[in-house]
Amino acid sequence: MTERFGGDSRVVQLCPDHARHRAADPNDQDPTLAHMLDGRAAKLASSDYHPVAxxxxxxxxxxxxxxxxxxxxxxxxxxxxxxxxxxxxxxxxxxxxxxxxxxxxxxxxxxxxxxxxxxxxxxxxxxxxxxxxxxxxxxxxxxxxxxxxxxxxxxxxFEQGSTKPPQAGAGVSGLGTGFTPQWRERLGPQFLRLMAAIHRFDFRAAGLRHFAIPDADPFQAARQRVNLWARVWREGAYAPIPGFAVVESWLRSNLPAARELVLVHGDFRTGNYLFDGDSGEITAILDWELAHVGDYHEDLAWSLVEIFGARDEQGRYLCSNLMTVEDFIGGYERETGRIVDRDTLRFYRILLSWSVVAMASSGLTAAANRHNHQDILLTWLSMVTHPLLDEITRLMLEEKAA
Amino acid sequence: MVPDTPLRLAAVQKALEDIVAPVLPPDADFAREQLALIVRSLALVRKQIPQEYAFHVHDAHDFSAFGSEVAACLPDAHPVRGELTQAIEDVRAIAPPVVPDRTALEQAVRALRGAIETAVQQAGEDAATLRAIGPVVLEHTRRQTLLERAWVADTGFDRDPASLPLPETILYSAGETPR
CATH class of the missing domain: 3.30.200.20 (Phosphorylase Kinase; domain 1)
Structure with missing residues (x-):
């Protein structure tokens, strides 16, 4: 049964499956990540952190x-x-x-x-x-x-390469990297091919010792991600955001079944790869600390988080500042032969925007406790929260994708 | 969740002290002197910000009382009396009678936000209650987010900064003068 709330033309899908909601066990967590978060709690009483000399x-x-x-x-x-x-x-x-x-x-x-x-x-x-x-x-x-x-x-x-074209502008953490159409043409297809290659990787055969495989049931992949970010929020939030709880309820009520588990990079976006300034060849994919086994829609949705994108010369939104959303999804489907489910993609877009809010707030707490070498960057990045909450609200108020 | 200004300034100060200062060349005397002044200024501003508004309101009341005392000493027909009286009235019309303790206000609002979040979270466990409360929360999030996006628009993170109103148009009621 699908229940809805909302007035006017705005409709929010709610609780399509109460059995699934009940199955959303908040204690079902990736063991390695749960262990890391246990360790974080113990560090909270630490004194000021100063950069290493x-x-x-x-x-x-x-x-x-x-x-x-x-x-x-x-x-x-x-x-x-x-x-x-x-x-x-x-x-x-x-x-x-x-x-x-x-x-x-x-x-x-x-x-x-x-x-x-x-x-x-x-x-x-x-x-x-x-x-x-x-x-x-x-x-x-x-x-x-x-x-x-x-x-x-x-x-x-140390890998040679740059995260932005010569003379191009970029904000912190690769946000707002300026690409010309020529650079997009060079990098876009590689971006898709490399994501597809990561998703083709046989993680089961690799026997990764520190990576759990969330295959206890079809919803476990999504459930563990909701549980992770809910815990990050609960244990690290700088200030309460009432809307956060509604988003969490929505996510728990709308867990999608994973069609196929893949190795998810977890932070696959412009700013996290290096490329050669002359040839345009991508020389390294960086920042694997969020890698895990999960639903392939997750990496797609991450690339679609709006703060990682930009508008082109015609005002069109480009994901990761490389290609339009439809080109990205269509390209991924052609590259992998997989089907991108729009509802699942929407679920992960909401989840991941929500996760960045949780991380940004957590970073602000770290800065307030003087526990980081980049308190200034953490306070600056915490201001991504507001565009992200707007994105989450828009996505939740959208008609469920057909 | 706009980070409070003293926290942001503390982060600026820490970056200057921990990252920038150690890499200044030993013979860059002028730059070192400037940096020391910047750090001391930041420390002073951080300390003053919570009381800055109260300071202005205190000035408003103190100077309007003082101005009244001066006016009382002036002959009724003195040419400056009218101008002085008008200036006192202008201040009294704007200055609030009581200044809330900013830190206490921030703490109380934070506690209220927490109480609402807890209420929403617990209510959300019941589907019927969530149906009732969900639209209210989302509508508030949309409204609040508009203000917060406008507040931080200069960061460049927003997808559509041109669509955002000026924060002043939200913070002050129609017809009210920004303070």
Missing amino acids: IDDITERLTRLFAQNLHPAAKVSGLRRLAGGASKEQFLFTLDAPCIEGSEQLVVRMDPTDGVLETSRQREFEILEAMQGVVPVPRPRFLDHEGTWLGASGMITS
Whole structure:
């Protein structure tokens, strides 16, 4: 039975299946993520976090490589990388007798708190699994416990490329990247092909140790994502938003059945891939910390979150500032042979916009507690909340897609 | 959930102290001096902001009382008396009689938002109640979001900034002068 509320021409689908609602067990969580969130609660009483000093991290890295690679290993030229709303990132050069010449590497480390607690162990594992599947940095060293780095972290190869065309503008975290039509033509098809390649990856055969497969029932994939973001909101929200509870009720009442589980990147959008400034070839897909096994509609919906897009010269909305929504969905269907269900897509668009609100609010709490190296970025990014709430409201008030 | 101004300024101050200051060259004396002044100014502004409005209202009442005392000392026919009296009346017409404690007001509103969220969440567990409350909540979210989008439009995050009204047109009632 489908129930509706709303006046005028605005209609909200509500509680189409109460049995499904009852099945929305709030305790059904991805075990690794639940463990990470348990750890976050313990950190809340920590004192102020201050960025790691260059000399300090150089010394830690030198000790790490001296004891794990070669006693004469040398770390030099370390500098902080821009961006990184959730991790401290540094680029450095490693010299050691056992490697040919020198190597440029990147270290990513957890601050006390940020927009979300994620696992370096899991990120490292998925980077290993993606070698040869899609272009990604090579994982080189994992310090999950922070034994060497002082905080959970990992070291990867440094990949050449840029997140924006030469001379183009971009906001923080890749939002608002300026592409010309020529750049869109170069990058758009690659964007689709790479997403399809990730979704073709045989995660079952890969035997990923830190990734749960939500296949207990067809609704588990969606249910665990709702539970994750509801928990992030409940434990990290900076200020209450009454509409949040209505959205949560709607999501729990409208869980879609997953047609097919895939490896979901979780943050697949412009700003999270590098490309060559001359050839336009995508050289690396970055930021895998939100990767998980789930419904393929999730990555599609993430790319459609409006703050990640822009309008073209004709005023048309372009997802990830690359292509129109219909070109994107049609292209994905052609590339993968899968059918994109508009209702499921709408569910995930609402869920993911809601998740960004939860993360933004959580980031604001981290900034208020002075628990991050980028309090200024977290307070700035928290202002994405308002366009997102507008997007959620519009989507919920839309007629259910035919 | 617009972040409060003191929090945003605290984040600016921390970034300057933790990220910018350490990379200034040791011989950049002028830049270092400027940065120190910026940080001290920010710290002072953060401290003053919660009381700034109260300070203005205090001034309004204090100066209108003081102006009245001055006016009382003037001969009735003195040419400046009329102008002074008018200026006092202008201030009295605008100044609110009582200034709420801004911090207490913010805390009370936050608690109210929390109470509404809890009510909506618990009501949402019952489908019939959710049907009744859902449209009210969504309509409020739409209205509130319009103001908040307008408030942060300069961030560049909004898909359609040209459609947004100026915050002043929402914050002040029709015919009321922005304060």
